[in-house]
Amino acid sequence: MDTVRVRFAPSPTGNLHIGGARTALFNWFYAKSKQGKFILRIEDTDQARSKKEYFDEITFSLNWLGFHWDELYYQSRRFDIYRDYARKLLDEGRAYLSRKVPDAGLEQAVQDQPVEQGEAIVFKVLPQKVAFRDLIRGEISFDTEVIKDQVLIKSDGTPAYNFACVVDDALMGITHVIRGDDHISNTPKQILLYRALGFSLPSFAHLPLILSKEGGRLSKRKGATAISEYREMGYLPEALVNYLLLLGWSPGGDREIIGTEESIRLFDIAHVNKTAAVLDLDKLDWMNNQYLKTKDPSLLMEEVLPLLEKAGYIDTNNFDRNYVLSLIQLFQARLTTLPDFVERADFFFRDDFPLDREAREKFLSKDLSAEFSLFIERLKKLEPFDIAAVESAFRDLVQELAIQSKVLIHPVRVALTGKTVGPGLFEVIYYLGRERTIARLEWWIKGG
RNA sequence: GUCCCCAUCGUCUAGUCUGGUCAGGACAAGAGCUUUUCAAGCUCUCGGCACCGGUUCAAAUCCGGUUGGGGACGCCA
Numbered sequence: 327m328d329t330v331r332v333r334f335a336p337s338p339t340g341n342l343h344i345g346g347a348r349t350a351l352f353n354w355f356y357a358k359s360k361q362g363k364f365i366l367r368i369e370d371t372d373q374a375r376s377k378k379e380y381f382d383e384i385t386f387s388l389n390w391l392g393f394h395w396d397e398l399y400y401q402s403r404r405f406d407i408y409r410d411y412a413r414k415l416l417d418e419g420r421a422y423l424s425r426k427v428p429d430a431g432l433e434q435a436v437q438d439q440p441v442e443q444g445e446a447i448v449f450k451v452l453p454q455k456v457a458f459r460d461l462i463r464g465e466i467s468f469d470t471e472v473i474k475d476q477v478l479i480k481s482d483g484t485p486a487y488n489f490a491c492v493v494d495d496a497l498m499g500i501t502h503v504i505r506g507d508d509h510i511s512n513t514p515k516q517i518l519l520y521r522a523l524g525f526s527l528p529s530f531a532h533l534p535l536i537l538s539k540e541g542g543r544l545s546k547r548k549g550a551t552a553i554s555e556y557r558e559m560g561y562l563p564e565a566l567v568n569y570l571l572l573l574g575w576s577p578g579g580d581r582e583i584i585g586t587e588e589s590i591r592l593f594d595i596a597h598v599n600k601t602a603a604v605l606d607l608d609k610l611d612w613m614n615n616q617y618l619k620t621k622d623p624s625l626l627m628e629e630v631l632p633l634l635e636k637a638g639y640i641d642t643n644n645f646d647r648n649y650v651l652s653l654i655q656l657f658q659a660r661l662t663t664l665p666d667f668v669e670r671a672d673f674f675f676r677d678d679f680p681l682d683r684e685a686r687e688k689f690l691s692k693d694l695s696a697e698f699s700l701f702i703e704r705l706k707k708l709e710p711f712d713i714a715a716v717e718s719a720f721r722d723l724v725q726e727l728a729i730q731s732k733v734l735i736h737p738v739r740v741a742l743t744g745k746t747v748g749p750g751l752f753e754v755i756y757y758l759g760r761e762r763t764i765a766r767l768e769w770w771i772k773g774g
Numbered sequence: 775g776u777c778c779c780c781a782u783c784g785u786c787u788a789g790u791c792u793g794g795u796c797a798g799g800a801c802a803a804g805a806g807c808u809u810u811u812c813a814a815g816c817u818c819u820c821g822g823c824a825c826c827g828g829u830u831c832a833a834a835u836c837c838g839g840u841u842g843g844g845g846a847c848g849c850c851a
Binding site for chain 2: 426509532609
């Protein structure tokens with residue numbers, strides 16, 4: 327059995343977005359599940375629209391997702407190859423030369439002529455039936471009546487998509503062409519070219535497209551967000567991969583959270599869905615939280631550090647590692663995305679943290695300076711100053727004052743954090759430290 | 775318009791190939807437990823086989839049609 331070889335062939339005319347990432351994902355999973363090779367082919371035949379920055383974004387994102395490629399090719403460096411094969415078809419009389427005619431479209435030119443500047447090489451499509459067995463959809467057949475003659479080499483000398491694609495897939499030994507649904511109608515055109523060139527056919531698998539919430543395919547205006555943006559929004563690659571994989575495939579057994587290794591073991595292209603899926607960001611959020619809360623805190627910290635530095639909260643060359651690690655653990659289960667930490671833990675890094683207006687009105691509108699003062703007194707005497715001690719000091723106080731814990735807990739939290747939500751109050755006090763806690767409470771006693 | 779593909783809760787899906795388990799799970803939504811708020815966790819609720827016909831003792835599952843959705847019809851990729 328030959329080694330499985332699959333390819334992901336993006337065009338560097340835009341970023342890698344969700345749809346492309348999922349195509350790459352299924353190719354990569356298929357390759358891994360078959361111990362095959364994953365090839366990256368840059369389809370940069372459109373010199374005007376291809377941009378280095380897009381290439382950079384695409385390759386960066388693929389690596390970030392963990393889809394490392396075994397081989398890399400650029401179509402722009404293979405123009406001679408395409409021309410040679412087109413020339414061969416021309417010599418065999420299976421293609422003809424044509425000049426671009428403004429209104430009439432293609433016009434057959436006289437044969438046995440050398441290819442001149444400004445002439446395209448066009449493949450003659452003969453009437454016949456073309457059928458293939460799609461790995462996901464089964465038998466699909468077309469009648470070539472609906473297929474026009476195909477441009478092989480454009481009049482500017484660059485190859486047309488379907489032709490370059492076929493020549494490359496054949497020459498690169500691609501065994502399985504796994505791509506989006508939108509290529510189904512390209513498949514018969516390509517099969518005709520495989521036959522004409524005497525190449526053997528690869529297997530085809532067409533993945534269902536991802537639809538936007540409003541219906542219709544993903545587009546810039548309809549949620550075709552670049553993968554790099556998801557990274558910036560604070561999603562973990564493992565969560566994104568898990569989510570995307572389950573959008574069209576299921577490991578069975580009611581599994582939702584499933585790691586890459588296990589997915590590779592269970593993956594089977596034949597069980598990929600035939601139906602288009604709608605992107606559900608709510609579920610991605612849930613999944614990201616699932617990964618965030620179980621991720622190794624020190625690894626999580628590495629992801630958060632750059633964000634803290636950017637916010638000006640720490641100097642990554644000089645900061646208390648254990649302290650930040652503790653804070654991460656305090657918030658870990660409460661995060662949806664990475665930046666949530668920076669926003670919600672701000673009061674640990676700055677004294678001028680924002681104060682929620684409603685929180686202030688709800689919990690600090692009435693004068694609690696007497697209670698705050700009493701609590702400060704207890705905190706000053708606390709030895710040792712740890713979570714349990716802080717809690718018992720607080721509990722003793724509210725008991726003596728004959729009030730419910732929550733009557734004082736909420737105001738204190740708002741005074742210390744500016745928020746009504748967050749980790750347990752006693753942890754907050756402990757990690758804030760005696761000094762800062764007292765200082766913030768005193769500030770309120772003095773009138774806020 | 776022509777051709778191609780698809781059809782299970784609002785969303786992602788299991789089940790369809792190899793008809794026969796109250797159509798199962800997850801997200802979202804709602805309720806509750808826990809509690810110090812939020813998150814997490816746990817429990818429960820809501821909600822679906824697009825429609826019509828056929829085959830069969832039996833259809834989400836097989837067949838046909840209808841409707842609906844999507845895609846493709848470039849010297850873009």
